[in-house]
Structure formats: C-alpha cells, structure tokens
Amino acid sequence: MLDRLSSKLENIFKKLRGRGVLSENDIDAALKEVRLALLEADVHFKVVKDFLAAVRQKAVGQEVRESLTPGQQVVKIVWEELRRLMGEDLSGGKPLHLSANPPTVVMLVGLQGSGKTTTAAKLAHRFKQEGRRVLFAAADPRRPAAVDQLVALGRQIGVETQTLPADDAVGVCREAVARARDRHDDLVILDTAGRLHVDEPLMAELKRIKAEVSPHEVLLVADAMTGQDAVQMAERFHREIGLTGIVLTKLDGDARGGAVLSVRAVTGVPVKFIGVGEKPEALEPFHPDRMASRILGMGDVLSLIERAEEVFSKEQAEATAQKWQTAGFSFEDFRDQLRKMRKMGSMESLIGMLPGAGRLMQNVPARGLPDQELTRIEAIINSMTGQERTRPDLIDGSRRKRIARGSGTTVQEVNRLLKQFLQIRKLMKTLSRSQGRSGLANLLKSL
Amino acid sequence: MLRRIKGALSKTRQRWRQGLGSLIHGKKAIDADLLEHLEEILLSADLGVHTAQRLLSGLRDRLDRHERADPSRLNAFLKTELLTFLKKNESPLEVSGPVPFVVMMVGVNGVGKTTTIGKLALKFSKEGRSVILVAGDTFRAAAIEQLDIWGQRVGCPVIKHQSGSDPSAVIFDGLSAAKARGTEVVIVDTAGRMHTKFNLMEELKKMKRVMDKALPGSPHETLLVLDATTGQNAVSQAKQFHEAIGVTGVVLTKLDGTARGGVVVAIAEELGIPVKLVGVGEGLEDIEVFSAEDFVEGLFGD
Numbered sequence: 001m002l003d004r005l006s007s008k009l010e011n012i013f014k015k016l017r018g019r020g021v022l023s024e025n026d027i028d029a030a031l032k033e034v035r036l037a038l039l040e041a042d043v044h045f046k047v048v049k050d051f052l053a054a055v056r057q058k059a060v061g062q063e064v065r066e067s068l069t070p071g072q073q074v075v076k077i078v079w080e081e082l083r084r085l086m087g088e089d090l091s092g093g094k095p096l097h098l099s100a101n102p103p104t105v106v107m108l109v110g111l112q113g114s115g116k117t118t119t120a121a122k123l124a125h126r127f128k129q130e131g132r133r134v135l136f137a138a139a140d141p142r143r144p145a146a147v148d149q150l151v152a153l154g155r156q157i158g159v160e161t162q163t164l165p166a167d168d169a170v171g172v173c174r175e176a177v178a179r180a181r182d183r184h185d186d187l188v189i190l191d192t193a194g195r196l197h198v199d200e201p202l203m204a205e206l207k208r209i210k211a212e213v214s215p216h217e218v219l220l221v222a223d224a225m226t227g228q229d230a231v232q233m234a235e236r237f238h239r240e241i242g243l244t245g246i247v248l249t250k251l252d253g254d255a256r257g258g259a260v261l262s263v264r265a266v267t268g269v270p271v272k273f274i275g276v277g278e279k280p281e282a283l284e285p286f287h288p289d290r291m292a293s294r295i296l297g298m299g300d301v302l303s304l305i306e307r308a309e310e311v312f313s314k315e316q317a318e319a320t321a322q323k324w325q326t327a328g329f330s331f332e333d334f335r336d337q338l339r340k341m342r343k344m345g346s347m348e349s350l351i352g353m354l355p356g357a358g359r360l361m362q363n364v365p366a367r368g369l370p371d372q373e374l375t376r377i378e379a380i381i382n383s384m385t386g387q388e389r390t391r392p393d394l395i396d397g398s399r400r401k402r403i404a405r406g407s408g409t410t411v412q413e414v415n416r417l418l419k420q421f422l423q424i425r426k427l428m429k430t431l432s433r434s435q436g437r438s439g440l441a442n443l444l445k446s447l
Numbered sequence: 448m449l450r451r452i453k454g455a456l457s458k459t460r461q462r463w464r465q466g467l468g469s470l471i472h473g474k475k476a477i478d479a480d481l482l483e484h485l486e487e488i489l490l491s492a493d494l495g496v497h498t499a500q501r502l503l504s505g506l507r508d509r510l511d512r513h514e515r516a517d518p519s520r521l522n523a524f525l526k527t528e529l530l531t532f533l534k535k536n537e538s539p540l541e542v543s544g545p546v547p548f549v550v551m552m553v554g555v556n557g558v559g560k561t562t563t564i565g566k567l568a569l570k571f572s573k574e575g576r577s578v579i580l581v582a583g584d585t586f587r588a589a590a591i592e593q594l595d596i597w598g599q600r601v602g603c604p605v606i607k608h609q610s611g612s613d614p615s616a617v618i619f620d621g622l623s624a625a626k627a628r629g630t631e632v633v634i635v636d637t638a639g640r641m642h643t644k645f646n647l648m649e650e651l652k653k654m655k656r657v658m659d660k661a662l663p664g665s666p667h668e669t670l671l672v673l674d675a676t677t678g679q680n681a682v683s684q685a686k687q688f689h690e691a692i693g694v695t696g697v698v699l700t701k702l703d704g705t706a707r708g709g710v711v712v713a714i715a716e717e718l719g720i721p722v723k724l725v726g727v728g729e730g731l732e733d734i735e736v737f738s739a740e741d742f743v744e745g746l747f748g749d
Binding site for chain 2: 039041042045112113115143144145146148149150151153156195196197198223225227228229230232233250252253254256258259278371372
C-alpha cells in the first residue's frame with residue numbers, strides 16, 4: 001500500500017537526516033521531491049500546493065530542537081501535516097454511529113465500479129461479527145445483475161436482501177427500512193446505483209432516497225486509484241447528497257492513494273474504512289496516523305499486531321506456549337503457526353506493514369514470491385512422517401531425500417528448512433518466557 | 448465519433464480553454480509563472496507529472512525565441528506533441544482474418560469490462576457478424592448473470608459454467624463451441640483483478656495458454672479496460688497486464704464524466720499501447736473507435 005510514495009520520501013529524508021544544519025535551500029529541495037511524489041500519487045495539484053505551503057511555513061521559521069536532527073524535524077512536520085490533512089482518528093470509538101433507535105440506516109453512494117456492493121457485504125460481515133442483525137436493500141435496478149450480486153453476497157455471509165419493488169430504488173429502500181424495523185434488525189445497508197457524478201437523474205434519485213428514509217450515515221465509496229477527478233467527484237456528491245463518511249476501496253493494489261488526501265481536503269468528511277481485498281473480511285478502520293506513517297515509510301506495525309491478535313487468540317497463545325515449554329516446539333506446531341500466519345493475509349500485505357518495507361519490496365524480484373515460498377515449506381512439512389515432525393533429529397540423509405522427492409522440492413531446500421526450524425525453536429524458547437501481547441511485541445522486535 | 452467525444456469532453460475542453468485563454472491573455476512571453484500554470488492544467492487532466500514535464504521541457508527546448516515570444520503558439524505546439532505521443536503505434540480494432548476472431552478483455556475490478564463487452568457485442572452483431580460471449584468471470588458474485596443479461600439484450604449465445612469453476616475450462620469450451628459453430632467473433636470476459644496479485648496474474652497467463660491450445664493464435668486482441676477516472680496507477684496497471692499477457696490495446700471507459708483520462712498519453716508513450724475504443728455513456732451503443740485527432744481536438748477545442 002502506498003509503497004512507492006513511502007520509499008520516495010524515505011530516500012529524500014535519508015539525505016536530510018545526515019545533515020547537522022538545515023538551510024532554507026535544503027527544505028526547498030526536499031519539498032520539491034515531496035511535491036513530485038505527491039503528484040505521482042495522484043494527490044490533487046491544489047491540495048499539494050496548500051500542503052507544501054503549510055509545511056514550508058512551519059519548517060522554515062522553526063527552531064531546531066536539541067532532541068531532533070533538522071532532518072527528523074522536517075519529517076515530523078511533513079508527517080503531522082499529512083495526518084492533519086487526513087482527519088481525526090475515529091478508530092478508537094466506533095467508526096459508524098449506531099442509532100439508539102434501531103435500525104441504523106447506512107446509505108452507500110459512489111461512481112460505478114467503485115466497489116459499493118462489495119463494501120456493503122464487508123460492512124455487513126463486520127457487524128454480523130459483532131452479533132448484529134443486518135438487512136440489505138438492493139437499490140440498483142439498472143446495472144444488469146446488480147441485485148443478483150448483492151443477493152449472492154448476502155447469502156454467503158448470511159444476510160437477507162430486500163429486492164422488491166423491482167425498478168423502484170426509493171421503494172426498495174423504504175420497504176427495507178420498514179421490514180428491518182418490524183424484525184428489530186440493527187442495521188440496514190442501502191446499496192444504491194453507481195453512475196457518474198454528472199448524471200442528474202441519478203443524483204435526483206439519491207436525493208429522493210435520502211429524503212424518504214433519512215439515513216444515519218451516507219458513505220461515499222471511492223476508489224483509491226482515482227486521479228485528479230476525485231476532487232470534482234467528492235465535491236459533487238457532498239454538495240448534492242451530504243456525506244457523513246468515506247470508504248476508500250482497492251487499497252490492496254499498488255495505488256499510491258493520493259485520492260484519500262484530495263477527497264478529505266475537499267469534503268472535510270472523515271474517512272471511516274478502507275477496503276483491502278475482495279473477501280468480506282477485507283475491510284479495516286481508517287487510521288490517519290498509520291496512513292501518514294505509511295506514506296512516510298514508517299510502516300504500520302500496529303495494524304499487523306491487531307491482525308495477529310484476531311487470528312491468534314490469547315488463550316490459545318497461552319496454551320500453545322505452555323505446550324511448547326513442556327513438549328518442545330515441533331514441526332506440527334510450526335505448520336500450525338504457518339497456516340495461521342497465512343490466514344492473516346498474503347505475505348505481500350503483511351510485509352507492506354513493516355517499517356521500511358517500501359524499499360524492501362523493491363528488492364523482491366517477483367511479486368508473490370514469499371507466498372510461494374510458504375507453500376513449498378508447507379509441502380516439505382507435509383511430506384514428513386508424524387514421527388519426523390515431532391523429532392526432527394531423526395531426519396537423516398536418506399529421509400531428506402525422500403522428503404524432497406515427496407514434496408517436489410530439493411534436498412537443499414529441506415536442509416535450509418531444517419536449519420531455519422532449529423533457529424525458530426531457539427527463538428520460541430525466549431518467547432515462551434514472556435506471554436500475550438508483550439510476547440508478540442517482542443517477537444516483532446526480534447524480527 | 449468526433450461529435451460524441453466532443454460532447455463527452457466538453458467539460459474538459461472548457462477547462463483547457465479557460466486555462467489556456469487566461470494564460471495567453473495579456474501575456475507577452477513564456478515565463479516561469481506561465482509554465483507553472485500550464486503544468487497545473489496538464490496535471491489536472493491526469494497527464495501525470497512526468498508527461499507534463501516532458502511536454503513543458505519540449506516547449507522550452509524546441510520553440511525558438513520568436514515562437515516563445517508568442518504564447519498563442521502554445522496551443523498548436525501542445526496539440527502536435529500530444530498527437531505524436533498518442534499516434535505512436537496507433538492501430539484500429541480490426542476484426543478480420545482468423546475465424547473465429549477472439550477478443551479477450553482484462554482489467555482491474557470495477558472498470559467496466561462486462562459493460563464494454565455488451566456494447567462491443569452489439570456493435571459486432573449490428574455489423575452482421577455472429578458473436579459468442581464467454582463468461583470467464585467465475586469469481587465475482589452474479590458476474591455470469593450480468594453477462595447473460597447482455598447476451599439476451601444483444602441476442603447472442605453466452606457460454607458459461609458454474610460460478611466458482613475454473614475460468615480456463617469455460618474458455619476452452621467457449622472457443623471450441625465457436626469453432627464448431629463457425630462463429631465469427633468470440634469475446635471473453637475475465638474476472639477483474641488487481642494487477643499486483645501474483646496468483647491472479649498467473650491465472651490470466653493460464654487462460655491465455657488455454658486459448659492458444661483451443662485455437663492456435665488466439666486471442667487475436669487482448670484489450671485492457673481502463674477507467675478514465677483512474678489516475679497514474681493506470682500506468683502501473685497497463686505495465687503489469689502487458690508484462691503478463693501482452694496487451695494489444697486499451698479501452699477507455701467512463702469518459703462521459705469530468706475525468707479526462709489523460710493518463711492514456713503516458714501509456715501510449717511509455718508502453719506503446721494504443722487506445723482502441725472509448726466508452727462515452729451508459730447507452731448500449733455508447734462505444735466509439737478511438738481517434739487520436741478527435742481526442743486531442745476534444746481536449747483543445749477547435
């Protein structure tokens with residue numbers, strides 16, 4: 001995510017970090033690079049201009065603090081300005097306000113292809129996880145099979161969809177809200193038709209829906225890959241309908257996501273969620289400071305920890321640690337951990353969260369390699385006998401050959417894995433002394 | 448196409464004209480201010496900072512002192528430069544030669560692949576050709592149904608499998624069916640995929656291999672569908688798709704909004720991939736053959 005912008009800025013400030021005194025010329029040189037990077041990231045040129053002016057003003061007049069090098073100070077100012085531009089951090093509370101008088105009505109609007117229907121499913125999945133009851137309203141009667149798509153997604157995650165009266169978007173929404181009230185559902189999600197923002201009839205229809213059901217939240221679903229047009233689009237939707245939040249989608253690609261800065265700056269409406277994949281769980285709360293850190297190449301360790309905690313529950317972690325202490329760490333455990341780790345997401349997305357990863361990723365020859373590597377490792381472990389997995393010291397030369405043949409790998413790869421395994425086992429010994437969250441943090445530190 | 452594109456780009460044109468008009472008015476020569484303002488206009492059309500700076504340095508280097516003293520020369524100069532970029536490798540979508548002629552559509556999620564296929568199918572069948580659609584998007588919910596509806600509207604058969612099945616298998620069946628029936632044009636839909644997803648790009652390569660096996664030499668056209676509202680990431684999309692399967696042309700969709708799609712200039716220039724078609728509306732017939740002249744004329748006005 002935002003990899004290249006991160007690595008660019010990192011490079012710029014690597015130059016700055018080394019210096020003792022920061023002149024006006026230095027600042028200007030750095031800001032020139034920042035400008036290029038931001039423009040390449042599709043931040044709107046006016047936003048870039050304001051941003052740079054603000055940074056420059058703060059950077060030039062400022063006294064250099066003893067604790068920071070001048071370069072660090074500029075990084076800090078750029079970071080703070082970026083974060084300020086991206087708005088408040090809402091993730092501590094609830095990104096969406098649930099009405100005291102249910103159902104809470106959430107209306108999704110946006111251009112066609114921005115990901116409204118997928119986002120509807122992701123939001124519903126999220127609230128289902130919290131034990132809430134959700135209903136969909138299929139308010140896009142125009143695009144062929146749009147209704148089918150929502151119904152199919154709803155079925156996958158166990159959410160019903162209001163589809164009647166067909167051809168009447170306003171009617172569908174009204175019926176859905178009434179039905180949700182009768183059934184005491186917590187949430188209704190209105191999936192509206194996508195069209196271009198210059199489309200008057202659509203805007204009129206969206207306004208009618210809003211007037212009819214008075215949604216608690218109107219969320220603009222915006223594609224992170226959007227270019228300079230993001231400003232016009234967001235402005236128009238905000239002026240015509242009135243937005244309460246933004247969902248930024250498709251951040252799992254290599255889009256540098258400048259649109260988030262533009263949209264935020266123009267509407268002033270908070271970004272509430274980001275979409276990071278096609279699956280229902282690929283929706284994360286928006287953290288402005290994490291995003292700012294990420295842009296500046298400081299990585300996103302917090303997200304990583306959070307995701308790890310979802311997959312590894314605390315009790316489980318303690319039980320496992322206990323077991324490792326008494327019985328020792330085996331290849332069975334290793335495979336188990338490997339599978340859990342893969343559940344957290346692709347290696348690519350995990351690596352993207354680590355500090356300095358932008359640079360690291362440039363050195364990886366082909367994308368996806370780490371994931372392939374993990375598949376091979378798992379194949380090797382699968383080719384071992386149960387006994388071999390618990391007692392790796394049994395694995396001699398001829399067993400190594402057999403394992404390599406069985407897993408379609410080479411003896412060298414098997415050797416390498418065995419060596420790595422012994423190292424991990426050593427690491428686990430240290431880790432099992434400290435448990436829970438701090439243990440995980442230690443593990444991350446030791447990486 | 449001129450009229451339609453012009454209509455579609457009228458907003459853009461206004462902007463450019465306003466921009467250029469206010470630039471030229473009262474200016475005696477190209478100074479730093481003027482260049483900066485000019486850069487902003489190019490940037491706002493999504494041409495990208497790299498292309499914009501190339502154009503501007505061309506302006507500085509290639510115009511002599513007399514011309515530089517005459518800012519009204521800007522318009523003509525930029526027009527010619529843009530045309531050179533766009534016309535590099537220009538080639539229209541010509542369905543002729545092999546029968547069946549196979550067109551494969553690829554792109555990231557939500558750019559309008561299926562809609563474009565519907566429009567293309569209608570265009571071909573209006574030209575009196577027989578068309579088969581192949582539902583190669585077996586991943587997204589209701590993608591097959593969506594293509595099916597287009598098939599009914601156009602009146603052409605849709606070859607499909609179950610949702611969740613192997614896309615290469617349905618493609619193999621689709622091409623075999625077209626061969627057996629002597630169908631003239633086959634359009635293959637594929638699931639939208641992020642160009643950065645290694646496995647999904649590998650899947651695309653496999654589809655292409657299967658096509659070549661079912662019908663040697665196919666696909667005859669591999670079209671990348673790009674959303675005109677996309678910014679500089681479109682270059683990365685084009686690069687990755689091109690590296691994986693070799694893209695023969697771009698279809699630029701959603702050009703009827705305020706987005707200018709200027710990023711195609713960089714794609715044509717850097718990667719040599721020409722734009723072949725543009726989508727300019729929601730109607731069934733809103734698809735046009737791309738012409739560089741019209742595109743640039745549309746941007747600049749007369």
